[in-house]
Amino acid sequence: xxxxxxxxxxxxxxxxxxxxxxxxxxxxxxxxxxxxxxxxxxxxxxxxxxxxxxxxxxxxxxxxxxxxxxxxxxxxxxxxxxxxxxxxxxxxxxxxxxxxxxxxxxxxxxxxxxxxxxxxxxxxxxxxxxxxxxxxxxxxxxxxxxxxxxxxxxxxxxxxxxxxxxxxxxxxxxxxxxxxxxxxxxxxxxxxxxxxxxxxxxxxxxxxxxxxxxxxxxxxxxxxxxxxxxxxxxxxxxxxxxxxxxxxxxxxx
Amino acid sequence: xxxxxxxxxxxxxxxxxxxxxxxxxxxxxxxxxxxxxxxxxxxxxxxxxxxxxxxxxxxxxxxxxxxxxxxxxxxxxxxxxxxxxxxxxxxxxxxxxxxxxxxxxxxxxxxxxx
Amino acid sequence: xxxxxxxxxxxxxxxxxxxxxxxxxxxxxxxxxxxxxxxxxxxxxxxxxxxxxxxxxxxxxxxxxxxxxxxxxxxxxxxxxxxxxxxxxxxxxxxxxxxxxxxxxxxxxxxxxxxxxxxxxxxxxxxxxxxxxxxxxxxxxxxxxxxxxxxxxxxxxxxxxxxxxxxxxxxxxxxxxxxxxxxxxxxxxxxxxxxxxxxxxxxxxxxxxxxxxxxxxxxxxxxxxxxxxxxxxxxxxxxxxxxxxxxxxxxxxxxxxxxxxxxxxxxxxxxxxxxxxxxxxxxxxxxxxxxxxxxxxxxxxxxxxxxxxxxxxxxxxxxxxxxxxxxxxxxxxxxxxxxxxxxxxxxxxxxxxxxxxxxxxxxxxxxxxxxxxxxxxxxxxxxxxxxxxxxxxxxxxxxxxxxxxxxxxxxxxxxxxxxxxxxxxxxxxxxxxxxxxxxxxxxxxxxxxxxxxxxxxxxxxxxxxxxxxxxxxxxxxxxxxxxxxxxxxxxxxxxxxxxxxxxxxxxxxxxxxxxxxxxxxxxxxxxxxxxxxxxxxxxxxxxxxxxxxxxxxxxxxxxxxxxxxxxxxxxxxxxxxxxxxxxxxxxxxxxxxxxxxxxxxx
Numbered sequence: 001x002x003x004x005x006x007x008x009x010x011x012x013x014x015x016x017x018x019x020x021x022x023x024x025x026x027x028x029x030x031x032x033x034x035x036x037x038x039x040x041x042x043x044x045x046x047x048x049x050x051x052x053x054x055x056x057x058x059x060x061x062x063x064x065x066x067x068x069x070x071x072x073x074x075x076x077x078x079x080x081x082x083x084x085x086x087x088x089x090x091x092x093x094x095x096x097x098x099x100x101x102x103x104x105x106x107x108x109x110x111x112x113x114x115x116x117x118x119x120x121x122x123x124x125x126x127x128x129x130x131x132x133x134x135x136x137x138x139x140x141x142x143x144x145x146x147x148x149x150x151x152x153x154x155x156x157x158x159x160x161x162x163x164x165x166x167x168x169x170x171x172x173x174x175x176x177x178x179x180x181x182x183x184x185x186x187x188x189x190x191x192x193x194x195x196x197x198x199x200x201x202x203x204x205x206x207x208x209x210x211x212x213x214x215x216x217x218x219x220x221x222x223x224x225x226x227x228x229x230x231x232x233x234x235x236x237x238x239x240x241x242x243x244x245x246x247x248x249x250x251x252x253x
Numbered sequence: 254x255x256x257x258x259x260x261x262x263x264x265x266x267x268x269x270x271x272x273x274x275x276x277x278x279x280x281x282x283x284x285x286x287x288x289x290x291x292x293x294x295x296x297x298x299x300x301x302x303x304x305x306x307x308x309x310x311x312x313x314x315x316x317x318x319x320x321x322x323x324x325x326x327x328x329x330x331x332x333x334x335x336x337x338x339x340x341x342x343x344x345x346x347x348x349x350x351x352x353x354x355x356x357x358x359x360x361x362x363x364x365x366x367x
Numbered sequence: 368x369x370x371x372x373x374x375x376x377x378x379x380x381x382x383x384x385x386x387x388x389x390x391x392x393x394x395x396x397x398x399x400x401x402x403x404x405x406x407x408x409x410x411x412x413x414x415x416x417x418x419x420x421x422x423x424x425x426x427x428x429x430x431x432x433x434x435x436x437x438x439x440x441x442x443x444x445x446x447x448x449x450x451x452x453x454x455x456x457x458x459x460x461x462x463x464x465x466x467x468x469x470x471x472x473x474x475x476x477x478x479x480x481x482x483x484x485x486x487x488x489x490x491x492x493x494x495x496x497x498x499x500x501x502x503x504x505x506x507x508x509x510x511x512x513x514x515x516x517x518x519x520x521x522x523x524x525x526x527x528x529x530x531x532x533x534x535x536x537x538x539x540x541x542x543x544x545x546x547x548x549x550x551x552x553x554x555x556x557x558x559x560x561x562x563x564x565x566x567x568x569x570x571x572x573x574x575x576x577x578x579x580x581x582x583x584x585x586x587x588x589x590x591x592x593x594x595x596x597x598x599x600x601x602x603x604x605x606x607x608x609x610x611x612x613x614x615x616x617x618x619x620x621x622x623x624x625x626x627x628x629x630x631x632x633x634x635x636x637x638x639x640x641x642x643x644x645x646x647x648x649x650x651x652x653x654x655x656x657x658x659x660x661x662x663x664x665x666x667x668x669x670x671x672x673x674x675x676x677x678x679x680x681x682x683x684x685x686x687x688x689x690x691x692x693x694x695x696x697x698x699x700x701x702x703x704x705x706x707x708x709x710x711x712x713x714x715x716x717x718x719x720x721x722x723x724x725x726x727x728x729x730x731x732x733x734x735x736x737x738x739x740x741x742x743x744x745x746x747x748x749x750x751x752x753x754x755x756x757x758x759x760x761x762x763x764x765x766x767x768x769x770x771x772x773x774x775x776x777x778x779x780x781x782x783x784x785x786x787x788x789x790x791x792x793x794x795x796x797x798x799x800x801x802x803x804x805x806x807x808x809x810x811x812x813x814x815x816x817x818x819x820x821x822x823x824x825x826x827x828x829x830x831x832x833x834x835x836x837x838x839x840x841x842x843x844x845x846x847x848x849x850x851x852x853x854x855x856x857x858x859x860x861x862x863x864x865x866x867x868x869x870x871x872x873x874x875x876x877x878x879x880x881x882x883x884x885x886x887x888x889x890x891x892x893x894x895x896x897x898x899x900x901x902x903x904x905x906x907x908x909x910x911x912x913x914x915x916x917x918x919x920x921x922x923x924x925x926x927x928x929x930x931x932x933x934x935x936x937x938x939x940x941x942x943x944x945x946x947x948x949x950x951x952x953x954x955x956x957x958x959x960x961x962x963x964x965x966x967x968x969x
Contacts, residue, residue, distance in 0.1 A: 074338060074490075328552070364942045
């Protein structure tokens with residue numbers, strides 16, 4: 001199809017779909033006034049039942065922890081897939097020379113950038129760890145904190161040299177950390193079954209509401225997720241940054 | 254006014270699909286997929302909202318305070334992870350296609366070109 | 368009714384492959400030789416055993432298992448449930464068997480990415496088991512997404528231009544499908560505020576006239592139909608299945624695509640059955656889409672010379688037949704769907720393995736180039752001929768049980784014309800595969816200009832695996848497809864279907880009782896399988912025996928084959944992602960117009 005044909009067909013289809021969209025919008029229960037029995041049941045009972053004060057974490061790691069298990073393994077699968085796609089051609093040897101685009105100048109790394117990165121890297125990593133640890137109390141969790149920490153490590157590359165980035169960020173280590181995080185989550189599921197409980201049932205002591213250590217199994221699952229997400233995103237950054245290096249002779253094809 | 258969130262979600266979906274259909278650069282197409290995904294975020298979060306409610310965090314509030322639906326927020330969290338992972342995969346595929354074919358124009362990328 | 372001691376097995380088909388996959392990711396680099404392959408095969412066989420045991424245990428009642436121990440309290444379902452029914456357990460066992468066969472076939476294939484292939488495949492297996500057993504709408508989406516992501520990664524393994532482009536088309540179309548499913552979940556939740564199937568059905572019964580319910584079903588259905596490759600959402604399949612490595616294509620065509628269609632059936636019967644407009648949509652629009660898919664897939668099959676692309680189009684066609692069975696109400700057609708699902712998966716899996724053997728041993732996949740080069744691989748030739756005959760509707764085996772039951776259900780509703788689409792689809796695909804077998808292994812059917820390579824790249828796969836190792840899973844799959852005792856198969860699938868229909872949906876919120884048995888119906892139109900296989904043989908013979916046909920007949924048939932219909936089909940499958948998304952929009956428009964009509968009629 002030519003571009004014009006595509007646009008004409010898309011236009012006709014939009015005309016046919018638009019009335020249905022309008023009807024649906026008019027019939028959805030009014031915004032802001034939805035009865036939310038599922039949400040209310042969780043909001044009312046969770047603090048007493050599980051001693052955590054962050055309802056979203058409770059839903060993620062307790063009520064619907066099975067969804068989180070699937071989501072976590074999907075992250076592992078996607079990172080593994082990206083590794084296969086990017087490493088496959090290149091192999092795991094890394095080259096140190098940056099690739100040069102013919103018409104772009106190469107600037108020296110400015111000292112201001114280096115200073116700023118050195119100040120902010122520990123702050124960001126500390127903030128990420130704070131977000132992970134306070135999952136059950138205030139907004140936060142393994143996913144959010146893991147993404148923050150992983151993005152923070154990018155400042156290593158920005159502020160220092162690529163060589164330092166490669167020396168500190170070892171792909172083997174993060175491969176294994178990611179797998180370890182996934183195993184922790186699956187074992188959190190199988191563990192309670194050994195004692196006759198249900199899969200992923202929260203059987204650890206629940207602690208005191210409002211304390212840092214509360215929620216039982218939620219803490220362990222949160223730690224597993226944080227580990228896997230951090231390691232996974234760092235691996236992604238690693239592989240994509242590798243693509244900025246000059247190609248070796250035998251892979252130019 | 255109360256139809257606005259749903260209209261926004263529908264508009265985002267439409268704009269995203271338009272972008273995918275007319276895209277000339279695969280990275281732009283991946284961005285349009287992200288726009289389509291934002292439509293689902295807006296729709297999901299708007300369903301869980303209630304006027305006069307607070308976030309579902311009861312750290313310094315009594316449990317009886319009306320709060321929004323935490324289930325939908327958990328669903329959106331999963332949605333975000335899905336989006337991030339698929340975007341990473343797509344970008345990796347695009348990088349490799351560029352190396353192999355020299356182009357990332359979707360209209361010139363046809364498997365089994367006759 | 369729950370059998371309490373048995374319940375502990377229920378989460379294992381999901382948890383065990385996930386554990387094995389994560390463990391392989393952790394230590395795979397350090398394990399010597401073929402240990403990851405062995406671990407993968409053992410895990411798959413273990414899942415088969417667990418699923419078989421679950422099937423046996425669910426005969427008296429579905430096994431309801433609440434994850435995290437969150438039993439519903441006060442009528443509110445707080446957690447996620449797995450409801451294992453005999454039908455689902457059988458499908459789960461079959462899919463694990465296909466995985467085990469694929470792992471044996473891929474023994475030693477993926478050497479350069481260590482254990483990554485096995486990690487991805489094990490997560491894929493777990494996701495399929497989860498998708499099959501789950502009883503929660505968002506959990507269904509999560510396993511659907513895990514399946515999709517692992518499939519995207521596995522498709523592009525070869526890192527050549529064609530696989531990468533095929534993987535891109537696959538990823539973009541299916542990702543839009545996932546977003547549609549999310550939109551459907553959002554709409555369903557906005558009406559009902561629950562996510563469990565049983566609670567959803569109970570709540571939707573009170574909103575049966577609401578257009579939002581119909582819209583939710585449409586979005587969910589379109590997302591699943593994109594994955595299940597029904598027209599007009601099927602364009603990605605030929606691009607993706609043709610370029611994925613053979614062990615992966617086995618799973619894609621044999622399990623993933625039919626499972627998505629079965630998922631559509633699941634949400635229809637478990638959730639949306641109380642909505643009359645949705646019932647009408649299933650019986651009209653979905654039936655029409657199934658018939659069109661079966662015919663177009665079959666016709667597109669005839670024109671292909673790339674063997675795996677031919678098999679991909681045949682998957683589209685047989686998916687259409689499955690969709691026909693799913694759209695007809697009643698236990699008879701569902702029983703037919705179950706038998707057809709398993710039979711087709713076994714046969715298609717073995718065919719993709721044979722394609723892999725040809726790639727590895729004969730060094731090519733183009734049917735015309737391979738003419739006669741398959742002669743030293745004659746065991747594969749026999750297998751291919753058997754598979755082609757089964758595909759083409761021969762009156763033996765599981766596929767035949769399935770299509771007979773579906774045909775009987777259609778005839779019982781007075782819709783005999785449905786059989787025409789089924790016959791055409793099966794005959795075209797069976798004939799095309801038979802033609803391929805005759806050309807490759809017997810050297811028949813020379814065509815002028817065949818020395819020029821087809822439009823695909825130079826292709827080959829890892830060549831050093833022994834032939835007997837690659838033929839072993841092929842033989843096992845075909846033997847199972849030829850079927851254990853045909854009469855018992857009919858009764859078994861009818862019983863499983865009847866139980867699924869009556870108790871799978873509500874069992875998470877209320878106890879259920881054993882339904883009465885369904886009598887196996889008499890077969891109407893018993894000439895249909897013979898007509899199908901005869902047509903398939905005719906199609907194959909026509910192409911193979913070109914040298915002996917009169918010149919005028921040859922000219923006429925050439926003109927038809929390059930004529931408007933076939934030419935249009937070829938041009939539509941042009942590989943451009945923008946076109947595929949426009950077809951998706953056309954499908955969306957079809958659904959919205961039909962829903963409006965269904966709502967007015969209801």
